[in-house]
Amino acid sequence: MNQPARILVIGAGISGIRSALDLAELGYRVGLLDRAPAMGGILSRLDRQFPNNHCGICRMLPMFDRDSSEAFCLRKGLSHDNIEVLLSTEVTAVEGNPGNMTVTAVRQATGVDAGRCIGCGDCEKVCPVEVPDSFNAELGKRKAIYLAVPYQMPNQRVIDLDACTRCGECVKVCATSAIDLERKPETLTFENIGGVVLAAGAPLFNPQDMDVYGMAHFPNVVTSSAFERILSSSGPYQGSLIRPSDQHPPRKIAWIQCVGSRNPMIGADYCSSACCMISIKQALFAKERLGQETQTTIFYMDMRTFGRDYQRYRDQAEKEKNVNFVRCRIHSIEPSDEEGNLRISYVDHSGKPTRAVFDMAVLATGRDPRQKPPDFAAHPGVLATDAVSEWMDIGSAVVSASAVSERLAQMLSSAGSKPEKQAATPLPDKVSGAPHLQVVLCSCNGSLDQVIAENRLEAELKKIPGKIDIMQAQSVCAAEGFANVKETVLNGPANRLLFAACDARVLLPKLKQLAAQTGIPGQFMDVVDLRGLAANTSSDELLGEVMNQLEMRASRLFRKKIPPTDCRPIQKTALVIGSGPAGLSAALAIAAHNIKVTLVEKKQTIGGNFVNIHDGEIREMIGRLMDEAKNHPLITIHTATEVIHNTGVAGRFVARLRDSSGQETQVLHGAAVLATGGTQADLPSGAPADKKIMSLYELEAELHQPGVDAANINSAVFMQCVGSREEPRNYCSRICCVKSLQTAMKLKELNPDCQISIFYRDMMTYGASEKLYTQARAKGILFIPFEKHAKPEVKIEAGRVLVEGYDPILCEPVCLEADRVALASGLIPNPVDLLASAFQVQTTQDGFIREADSKWRPVDTGREGIFVGGLARGPVRAAEAVQEGKAAGLRALRILTRDTIAASRQAAYVRHAICSLCERCIAICPFDARFVDPELGRIMVDPVACQGCGLCAAECPNGATLIGDFEEYGVLDEIEAALG
Numbered sequence: 001m002n003q004p005a006r007i008l009v010i011g012a013g014i015s016g017i018r019s020a021l022d023l024a025e026l027g028y029r030v031g032l033l034d035r036a037p038a039m040g041g042i043l044s045r046l047d048r049q050f051p052n053n054h055c056g057i058c059r060m061l062p063m064f065d066r067d068s069s070e071a072f073c074l075r076k077g078l079s080h081d082n083i084e085v086l087l088s089t090e091v092t093a094v095e096g097n098p099g100n101m102t103v104t105a106v107r108q109a110t111g112v113d114a115g116r117c118i119g120c121g122d123c124e125k126v127c128p129v130e131v132p133d134s135f136n137a138e139l140g141k142r143k144a145i146y147l148a149v150p151y152q153m154p155n156q157r158v159i160d161l162d163a164c165t166r167c168g169e170c171v172k173v174c175a176t177s178a179i180d181l182e183r184k185p186e187t188l189t190f191e192n193i194g195g196v197v198l199a200a201g202a203p204l205f206n207p208q209d210m211d212v213y214g215m216a217h218f219p220n221v222v223t224s225s226a227f228e229r230i231l232s233s234s235g236p237y238q239g240s241l242i243r244p245s246d247q248h249p250p251r252k253i254a255w256i257q258c259v260g261s262r263n264p265m266i267g268a269d270y271c272s273s274a275c276c277m278i279s280i281k282q283a284l285f286a287k288e289r290l291g292q293e294t295q296t297t298i299f300y301m302d303m304r305t306f307g308r309d310y311q312r313y314r315d316q317a318e319k320e321k322n323v324n325f326v327r328c329r330i331h332s333i334e335p336s337d338e339e340g341n342l343r344i345s346y347v348d349h350s351g352k353p354t355r356a357v358f359d360m361a362v363l364a365t366g367r368d369p370r371q372k373p374p375d376f377a378a379h380p381g382v383l384a385t386d387a388v389s390e391w392m393d394i395g396s397a398v399v400s401a402s403a404v405s406e407r408l409a410q411m412l413s414s415a416g417s418k419p420e421k422q423a424a425t426p427l428p429d430k431v432s433g434a435p436h437l438q439v440v441l442c443s444c445n446g447s448l449d450q451v452i453a454e455n456r457l458e459a460e461l462k463k464i465p466g467k468i469d470i471m472q473a474q475s476v477c478a479a480e481g482f483a484n485v486k487e488t489v490l491n492g493p494a495n496r497l498l499f500a501a502c503d504a505r506v507l508l509p510k511l512k513q514l515a516a517q518t519g520i521p522g523q524f525m526d527v528v529d530l531r532g533l534a535a536n537t538s539s540d541e542l543l544g545e546v547m548n549q550l551e552m553r554a555s556r557l558f559r560k561k562i563p564p565t566d567c568r569p570i571q572k573t574a575l576v577i578g579s580g581p582a583g584l585s586a587a588l589a590i591a592a593h594n595i596k597v598t599l600v601e602k603k604q605t606i607g608g609n610f611v612n613i614h615d616g617e618i619r620e621m622i623g624r625l626m627d628e629a630k631n632h633p634l635i636t637i638h639t640a641t642e643v644i645h646n647t648g649v650a651g652r653f654v655a656r657l658r659d660s661s662g663q664e665t666q667v668l669h670g671a672a673v674l675a676t677g678g679t680q681a682d683l684p685s686g687a688p689a690d691k692k693i694m695s696l697y698e699l700e701a702e703l704h705q706p707g708v709d710a711a712n713i714n715s716a717v718f719m720q721c722v723g724s725r726e727e728p729r730n731y732c733s734r735i736c737c738v739k740s741l742q743t744a745m746k747l748k749e750l751n752p753d754c755q756i757s758i759f760y761r762d763m764m765t766y767g768a769s770e771k772l773y774t775q776a777r778a779k780g781i782l783f784i785p786f787e788k789h790a791k792p793e794v795k796i797e798a799g800r801v802l803v804e805g806y807d808p809i810l811c812e813p814v815c816l817e818a819d820r821v822a823l824a825s826g827l828i829p830n831p832v833d834l835l836a837s838a839f840q841v842q843t844t845q846d847g848f849i850r851e852a853d854s855k856w857r858p859v860d861t862g863r864e865g866i867f868v869g870g871l872a873r874g875p876v877r878a879a880e881a882v883q884e885g886k887a888a889g890l891r892a893l894r895i896l897t898r899d900t901i902a903a904s905r906q907a908a909y910v911r912h913a914i915c916s917l918c919e920r921c922i923a924i925c926p927f928d929a930r931f932v933d934p935e936l937g938r939i940m941v942d943p944v945a946c947q948g949c950g951l952c953a954a955e956c957p958n959g960a961t962l963i964g965d966f967e968e969y970g971v972l973d974e975i976e977a978a979l980g
Contacts, residue, residue, distance in 0.1 A: 007408065008033060008103055008190060010091050011199035013041020014394055015387040017078060018060060018401035019197045021069075024082035025062050025894045026409055027419030031190065032083055035090035037110055037158040038148035040075060041201050045135070045225060047232045049394060049855055050281040051313040059856040060398070063864055063944055064894055066904040067522075070508065076153045079508060088158070089188065091376065094196060098381030099415045101193040109183040111145070111159030116178035116477055118444060118502040119155035120531060123170035123179065131163045133236065137226030139244055140236035145170050145179075150234040154506040175447030176475060194417050195408045198377055198384040199401060202367040202391045205260025205268070212259055213333045213363060219245040220340055221333060221361045224255075224278055231285055241289040243360045245340040249290055250359035254344055255279040256330050257300040261366035262770055271770045272366020272391040276304045279364050280314055283323045297324040297358070299346065302762040306732045307393065308848060308874030311725045327785065327808075333361055351811040367391035383408050390767055394855040399880075402859070402887035409890065410592040419897075427562070428519040430495045435558045436467040438494030439550075440485055442476045442501035444531065451534045451542070457500065460547050466558050469494055476501055482510060489518045496557040497525040500550060503532060523905055523965055524560050526553045548978065555973035567900045570651040573598065574892055575669040577643055577835065580608020581878050582870025583675030584625040585885025586892070590673075591634040595896045598667050599629065599637045600657060602830075606630075606637060608677045608871075612697060614704040615742065618878045625882070638665075646672070646838045649931070649942040650865025651901045655838075671865045671892035674839065674849055675885060676832050678871035681733075681825040684723050688794050692801045692820055696736065699822040700743045703750065710750035716820040717803045718744060719792060720760040724826040726788055731846060733826030734875040737764040740824055741772045741781075747820075748779050757782040757816055759792045759805055784814070794821055827875050839866050840928065848874050859888040863928060864944045867891050903941070905965040906948030910939050915960040921952035 009020045012034035020032045038044065048055050057074045070079040078085060086107065093104040129144035136142075144163040147155055159170075164181065171179045204225060207215040215221045220243045222230070233239035243250045257279060261272040283296035303325060305311045317323040328346040336343045336357045344361065348354045367390065377384055386392065386400040412418070430436075439461055443449045452458070458470050471488055475481040476499065489497065497520060501507060504527035515522045528549045537545045572595055576587045579601040587597045599606070607626050613619050629635050640660040648654050653672065657665045680697050687693065694702075696718070702708065718740045724733055737760070744756045758776075760783060765773040777783065784807050786792055792805030803816045829847045836843050841861040842850040849868045852860040859869050869884035870876060876884065895901070903909065908929075917939060922930045929945035930952060932938070953961045 006031065006190075006192060007194050007197065008091075009197040009199055010034075011041065011201055012036070012039035012078075012085065012087070013199065013201045013387070014043050015201065015385040015397045015401040016041070016197070016199035017074060018398045019199055019385065019405045020078075020083050021060060021062065021080065022402050022405035022890055022894075023197075023409065024068075024080050025064060026897060027421070028082065028194070028409075029420060030083045031086060032078070033086045033089045033091060033105060035088065035108075036148070037088045038152050039078060039085060039087060040149060040152070042204075042225070044075060044149045044152070045228055045232075047228070048281075048285070050277045051307070051309050051854070053281065053284070056853050056856050059853045064898070064901065066906070071906075072153070072505075076151055079512075081512070086188075091374070094376040094379045094382055096193075096381075098411055099194055099417050101196065101381050103190040103193050103196065105188045105190070106185050107188055108185050109161065111161055111164065111179060111181055111183065112157050113178045113180060114156050116176040116475075117154075117156040118176055118178075118477065118506050118531070119157070120175065120502075121155070121157070122173045122175070123157060126169040126173050128167060128169065129163055129165055131160065136229045136236040137223065139222075139226060139229060154503065154508070156506075176445050176477065194412045196379075196382045197401075197404055197408060198373070198382055198388055199404075200374075201387050202389065203371050204391070205365045205368045207259055207363050207365060210266070213256065213330070213361070215363060218333065218335065218342060218361075219243075220250075220342060220359065221363065224275065224282065224362055224364045227282055227362045231282070231289070241286060243340065248359075250294075251290070252295040252358045252360075253283070253286055253297070254342075254356075254358040254361045255283060255296070255298040255364055256361060257298065257364045259363040259365045260368070262301065264774060266369055268366070268369040269771050269774055270367070270390075270768055271304060271766045273304070273396070273766045274391060274393040275364040275366050276300065277307070277310055277313070277393065279362070280317050280323065282362065284317055284321055287321055287323070292321065295324070297326060297356075299326050299328055299330050299344075301327065301329060302764070304762060304764055304766050305725075306734050306764045306766055307395075307854075308731050308844070308846075309854070311730050311732055315730070349808050351808065381411075392767070395858045396880075398856060399858055399883050399887045402890050403883040406589050406886040406890040406893075409893070410589065413593050426519075427521065428495075430493060431520065431524070432562065433495060434467070435496055435560070436494045437469070437496045437498055437554055437557055438489060438492065439468060439470045439554075440476065440497065440499045440501070441470065441472045442481070442499060442530075443472065443474055444502060445475050445478075448501075448530050448534070451530055451546070452500075456543075457546065457550075460543070461550060464551055464554050466554070467493075468554070476507065476510060482514075486514060486517055489514070489520060495520060495524065496560065498550070498553050498557060499525070499527045500530050500546075501527060503527075503529050521562070524557065526557055528553055552974045552977040555977045556971070559973055567902045568652060569900055570895060570898050571653070571668045571670040572596075572896050573667075573669045574896055575600065575643070575653070575655055575667055575672040576675060577672065578608070578675035578677050578870070578872065579606035579626075579629070579637070580610075580675060580677040580870055580881065581622050581625060582677070582872070582881040582885035582888070583608070583673065584622070584629050585882045586673040586675060586867075586869060586889040587635050588625065588628055588632065589886050589889030590892055590896065591632050593893055593897060594634065595893070597635045598669065599635055600641050600643055601637065601639045602642055602676075604640050606639065609679065612680070612701070613878070614700055621882065622878065643835060643838060650944045651895055651898075653865065671867065671895045672839065673885070673888045673892060674832075674835065674841070674861070674866065674868045674872050675870045675888070676830045676835060676849075676872040678827045678829040678875075681723060681729065681828045683823055683825050687823065688796050688801075690796055690801055692818065693794060694820070694822060696739055696743065696822045696824040699820055700739065700746075703743060703746050708750065710747060710754070713747065713751055713754055713819045715755045715816065715818050716744070716747055716757075716822065717816050717818040718756070718758040718822045718824065719794070719803070720758065720763075720824045722823040722825045724824075725761065729826070729828070729846065731875060732764055734764060734880075735877055736824035736826055738769050738772060738877070740822065741765070741776045743822065744781050745772075745776055745779060748781065756780075757784055757803075759784050759786055759803070761786060761788065784809075827871065829871060832872065839863065841866055841868070848872065859884055859891055864942070865895060901944055903943030903946070903964065904948070907943045907946040907964050908941050908948065908950075908952050908961055909964065910941060911960045911962065912938050914958050915939055916958055918957065920955050920957070921961055924951050924955045926951065
């Protein structure tokens, strides 16, 4: 089979958006479905994310071929030429084989025709029905006809048909006849589908279902997602942090962790991974909003700050912002004597029963254990992201989505199903001719007749200098009106279009359709929002304001030109540095698309830490990757080799390699993946010396020796976080807790009578690995928590190895004699200073390679065309490293599967005839997007790295630099028109 493939992505949350964009950037046609009436999933309810306390979702937008998508906030919506978004649509069945599947879905009736609705909101104003607002956690009310997400654009309404009384008031006021209360659900059939990505996400546990902590009775007990809505400016209280019962600011707030998680009694024997960090973030925001004197307390069992920068985030909250952390399990919440307040009962760290009064309590809820994947999830050709079965942090969800997209793209490629090559459509001859403007006055089915007629717009428009044709339309949104406009443009002389109608974002789909069908570029079209101007301007000033806007847009359009095309060919080969699980996965992902890969390994053998891994499943996984890489005809492996230099831009790099004999080789490549890995950290220099005292890795190796006899190991003590989670190595290594549990259980298997104790600060068994923690406790392994300031001590007395500490359960000191003491020292990255300098990427204070954004671009570096994954980026488990390698490989394929790279409309370009080569623009560019081409002797712009910020144009003393779509005369004409 060798035909174009179309892909469906189910779920338009974080994972679904990432997967849809990944596949669309590879050239696939993607249908993005969601059963909700708006896209965004849980993301639509969040404003800011940890650990930088900002929102950066726009960073997921394409860096390549940016003109194929609209550069506005993804929380407001997604517009990409290769993506069709279908909301209120639920898949019911999947049939057929991968590459040729049939998918059946049902699109629910929303009562509003999205093709006609202009988002005026008149219907919502007259609706008499109010119901609890589920978007705002039922902390407020909404109408039966409403905006599903307050800030999404276009702001078209939907109807809650269960709440709607069919009174007809909305029908009466709708100017575009967009409301149809009798519309029925429709069945959609998608044929010739190449594959399906299931990214439906995991719903959150609802404490009210089990009456946990009295949430059903106490209004000031809320979930963490409800607290997010309280904090939000689009929330029920417009961003004022007040409690629901009396709308007073709380002064004492409690967060209770693991509500609905880590509870085998309800089938939730897992950790939901992100809740701890969300609570820390919310506690910091509470102090930011209400003042530092606000008391914030987080009650927790284990504070799972396992991300690379998360421990420092917690330390900042605790030490600098005075967030209080209390290790305990909350017994109950009761009403306090003071109305609205809450009495929380628990046993503190010293074993003392304690009661404390708070104004408000926030329940940190995780994934709902009752949620099951749909039946079709197991159908061949349906690939599910991890977010379907787990609740996770944004960065992990993004990596998982990209890894699944890579698997699907590889499956289609191996079956001969390729993305459809979009041939560039030549522009009509008239586009390059003298500017001729077509103005379309849309009366919106008569609702704007008065604005157009009373203000004599047609007569006033004729006064604007230049060639202008004017036409009136009843409704551009309607099929007939759109057809008339298209016919006029196709048969007329106009090569620019200006609409006087509704909000531009409402018309955006029509404008893109019109551009595709008429050949008039989208940048040669513009919209003036007549409705918005009429609603916000007094009648005596309306004409002046409308004409001012029309003249500004017209002046700009008259100056528009097709910017010079800057295309460069792609070097369709890749460079991967490091051959651990991340590097091998990246190399295989790229090679699967018939791209040659040079795999460079500093050691004599490939596999990273393979020789030190004893887990059977992990060894099998990495061993399989090693065999596939060695036998792949498109992967060339260089061992005992380093990269000593790299230069160039995305799509056209040149690297220099040097092997152990000193011989150098030059490698051309279009993209590189840095997967340099890491190694175990050394034990602290002050650790006592005894053969019974060893690293965790050494004990693991001992127990996996053939024929090992553990009968003489009658007691063992494990110590976690040795040298980790404190300066100068203030991060969690992720693998230590799981490795300690596995090693302890292996020891129990070899010697069931062995007494095992594990001293720990926080057990980092996030996700499904929580089950391992549960199993270890069931086998009689003892767990003793300790704080950083009161670490257990290892001593040698009279030939005996002793571990002294404090047991908070017994409330007394303990002294344990051990036949083995295993110290979990964690991981450190391999040195990358020289490599980082060669590739011009940044590193963290701990020596890891820094990504472009830990949430939204976790495997991209700050330099386009250079990607990172695995232990080079931060501590990860082996399976996570494989995921990151696949994701990094997919990101590289966005470049490598193209023939050329073209500059976006916003990218800067240089008029070389007047450029003096002063290089001031190079020094000021914050994106490293400008360089001197030594062959041409010219200042060049990397069109991919350039973000169109304009600093270079402002700095240039000769005016030699221009910003693509902001031509200087057009902008000046627009400013002059604005000033009158």
